[in-house]
Amino acid sequence: MRKLRMFVRHFLSFLVLTTALARSLRAQNPPDWTEPFPPHRVIANVYYVGSRGLASYLIATPKGHILINSSMESNVQMIAESIEKLGFHFVDVKILLISHAHWDHCAGSALLKKLTGAKYMVMDGDVPVVESGGKEDFQYGNTPKNLYEPAKVDRVLHDGEEVKLGNAVLVAHKTPGHTKGCTTWTMKVADGGKKYDVVIVGSPNVNPGYKLVNNANYPQIAQDYEQMFRVLNALPCDAFLGAHGDYYGIAEKAARLKEGGPNPFIDPQGYKNYVADREQAFRAELKKQQENR
Numbered sequence: 001m002r003k004l005r006m007f008v009r010h011f012l013s014f015l016v017l018t019t020a021l022a023r024s025l026r027a028q029n030p031p032d033w034t035e036p037f038p039p040h041r042v043i044a045n046v047y048y049v050g051s052r053g054l055a056s057y058l059i060a061t062p063k064g065h066i067l068i069n070s071s072m073e074s075n076v077q078m079i080a081e082s083i084e085k086l087g088f089h090f091v092d093v094k095i096l097l098i099s100h101a102h103w104d105h106c107a108g109s110a111l112l113k114k115l116t117g118a119k120y121m122v123m124d125g126d127v128p129v130v131e132s133g134g135k136e137d138f139q140y141g142n143t144p145k146n147l148y149e150p151a152k153v154d155r156v157l158h159d160g161e162e163v164k165l166g167n168a169v170l171v172a173h174k175t176p177g178h179t180k181g182c183t184t185w186t187m188k189v190a191d192g193g194k195k196y197d198v199v200i201v202g203s204p205n206v207n208p209g210y211k212l213v214n215n216a217n218y219p220q221i222a223q224d225y226e227q228m229f230r231v232l233n234a235l236p237c238d239a240f241l242g243a244h245g246d247y248y249g250i251a252e253k254a255a256r257l258k259e260g261g262p263n264p265f266i267d268p269q270g271y272k273n274y275v276a277d278r279e280q281a282f283r284a285e286l287k288k289q290q291e292n293r
């Protein structure tokens, strides 16, 4: 009897341990990445169709739509539902773009292409990464949880090239560093009789573990970050958006949107502050790594 009780106690603690392990494995991705978020119009024909943590944007035109960021495979269904909720059709997505070739923005691309037949257009530096399902990534190529189904690129983009559909013209700005082909998308829109510059920031962030000094897989990484900040600092911006909603405070701005009043996404000062803050973080990290070399 005593033995049995011991066994039960051990078995229970084993269960608690394995459940905790399973939970921590599942928790590797922030939970808000797969949490639904109300789809909404941002400005003109630009709509938010992402989850709470992973931004996806629909640029709607009478000739079909452009989608930026397929996000993870498990997000594709949610993106499709958000598009339909706004009164558009998922199957009308003709062009698929991404912010950069990390799994949280592009792992769903193969599935999304299959479901919609969209043409996948990716910045040169990120093409080998998405076509290898993440294996060519300089940082995460050997991390199985960050790999995904490879997707064929239909058009290779180069810095400054335009993507056009219907009346929409997007410009692909190469803003490398975070990935080799990280892309900041801009477009000019008219809303309420005024013209606005929209900027969708690719990512200015230095991830934990990134080597900015002596990086054999990405020797020019620090110069690329420098180039990226030169580009971001020079871009005119009225409507400030990004690959994750927390770049621009989506929760607070979407709440203000419901109250009416001026469009909260028009935030040129917020853009300047964000870029300055990220540049400072990059310079601090670079200095630290140079000193510890």
Ligand SMILES: [Zn+2]
Residues within 6 Å of the ligand: 100, 102, 178, 203
């Ligand atoms: Zn990333």
